[in-house]
Amino acid sequence: MSSQARPQLTAEELRAEVAKLDWYHTLELAPGVVTPGWFDHRSILHEVPLPESLEGMRCLDVGTFNGHWAFQLERRGAAEVVAVDVLDPARWDWPVGSDPAAIAEISKRMEDGNGFELAKAALGSSVSRHDCSVYDLNPEQFGTFDLVYVGSLLVHLRDPVRALEAVRSVCGGSLVLVDGIDLPLTLKAPRTPVFRFDGAGRPWWFTANLAGLVRIVESAGFGLISEPRRLYVPPGAGWNPSRRAVRGLFSRTGREALLGAWKGDPHGVISARPRS
Numbered sequence: 001m002s003s004q005a006r007p008q009l010t011a012e013e014l015r016a017e018v019a020k021l022d023w024y025h026t027l028e029l030a031p032g033v034v035t036p037g038w039f040d041h042r043s044i045l046h047e048v049p050l051p052e053s054l055e056g057m058r059c060l061d062v063g064t065f066n067g068h069w070a071f072q073l074e075r076r077g078a079a080e081v082v083a084v085d086v087l088d089p090a091r092w093d094w095p096v097g098s099d100p101a102a103i104a105e106i107s108k109r110m111e112d113g114n115g116f117e118l119a120k121a122a123l124g125s126s127v128s129r130h131d132c133s134v135y136d137l138n139p140e141q142f143g144t145f146d147l148v149y150v151g152s153l154l155v156h157l158r159d160p161v162r163a164l165e166a167v168r169s170v171c172g173g174s175l176v177l178v179d180g181i182d183l184p185l186t187l188k189a190p191r192t193p194v195f196r197f198d199g200a201g202r203p204w205w206f207t208a209n210l211a212g213l214v215r216i217v218e219s220a221g222f223g224l225i226s227e228p229r230r231l232y233v234p235p236g237a238g239w240n241p242s243r244r245a246v247r248g249l250f251s252r253t254g255r256e257a258l259l260g261a262w263k264g265d266p267h268g269v270i271s272a273r274p275r276s
Contacts (some may be wrong), residue, residue: 011031014029014033014122015033017118018035021035021111021114021115022108022111022115022238023035023038023066023115023116023222023236024037024038024043024066024110024115025039025065025066025067025068025115026041026068026236027066027068027071028042029118029123030122030263034234035066035115035238036150036237037066037068037237037238038235038238039234039235039236039239040236040237041068041069041233041234043234044233045072045122049226049269049271050076050147050149050176051147053076054073054076054077054078054146055077055078057078057079057147058078058079058080058082058143058144058147059073059078059081059082059146059147059148059149060083060136060145060147060170061073061081061083061127061151061185062084062118062148062149063084063134063152064084064085064129064168065085066115066119067115067116067127067129069081069126069151070110070129071120071123071127071168072124073147073149076233078147080217081126081128082128082129082130082142083128083203084128084130084131084133084137085116085129085131085132086131086133087112087131088110088112088131089107090103090107092156092203093122093156093157093158093159093205094202094203098201099118103199105158108138113129113131116129134150135159135163136166137169137170139169141172142170144170144171144172145170145172146172146173147173147174147177148167148170148173148177149175149177149251150167150176151178151179152179152208154177154179154180154208155179155204155206156205157205158199161219161220162220163220164219164221165220167220168220170194171274173273174225174272174273175217175259175270175272175273176271177217177269177271177272178233178268179268180207180230180265180266180267180268181208181209181210181213181230181266181267181268182194182195182196182207182208183266185209185212186209186210186230189211190209190211191200192211193209193211193212193214195207195208195209195212196208208268210228210229210230210268212227213268214228214270217270217272218272220273221274221275222272222273222274223272223275224271225273228269228270229268229269230267230268230269231267231268232263232265232266232267233264233265233266233267236263
């Protein structure tokens with residue numbers, strides 16, 4: 001179905017299209033039509049330091065997925081919103097030797113970004129999305145932006161510092177970064193940058209404590225605007241950790257699944273601007 005035809009969908013037709021896709025973001029596309037996202041960011045909007053008004057500003061959403069934050073920037077009056085994402089998961093930062101079946105499963109969930117296109121059409125959005133890696137951001141192609149939002153991305157990158165250096169090249173104003181953190185390491189070492197390394201069969205690499213996340217941002221050439229802090233991203237209707245993980249009270253995976261289902265996924269929130 002083309003994006004031009006989608007605005008004509010009835011609520012029931014839209015609901016049927018939503019049901020065909022896996023969703024990362026919880027989005028209300030029409031009255032009574034809400035996507036079953038893995039996470040529901042709607043209740044934590046006030047905890048993310050985005051200006052209430054972005055009137056006249058040019059904004060960028062990096063790693064947009066279903067577009068929740070891009071559409072939020074647009075709702076706040078941005079003059080232009082650009083979103084970037086890598087639409088083919090085979091081009092993500094997979095460790096060497098990753099199972100092709102796992103890559104195929106993630107690709108099926110991503111569905112070439114069809115969730116974004118459906119949401120954009122249903123919301124009547126003007127957000128411009130580009131199939132582009134964060135590593136490839138550059139001012140020659142994209143210009144510069146008054147505000148750049150980066151959400152839940154760095155943990156999936158082999159080189160998060162290089163990624164943020166590319167972000168800095170197009171950031172003419174401020175950066176708002178919200179990314180996953182290791183809560184136990186944050187509590188045990190609140191001032192020392194510490195990282196948990198994965199890199200085994202899936203695009204999960206470095207999970208930092210909050211101090212480590214700050215160090216990544218600073219190492220990429222940004223200076224903090226305000227004190228970094230923690231928030232918990234609530235699970236959405238699509239959250240479905242395996243029973244095995246939930247039962248594994250004595251495993252890290254099991255404890256993380258229980259924490260996510262109960263309180264939300266721990267993230268760090270950072271506001272920064274490029275250092276001169």
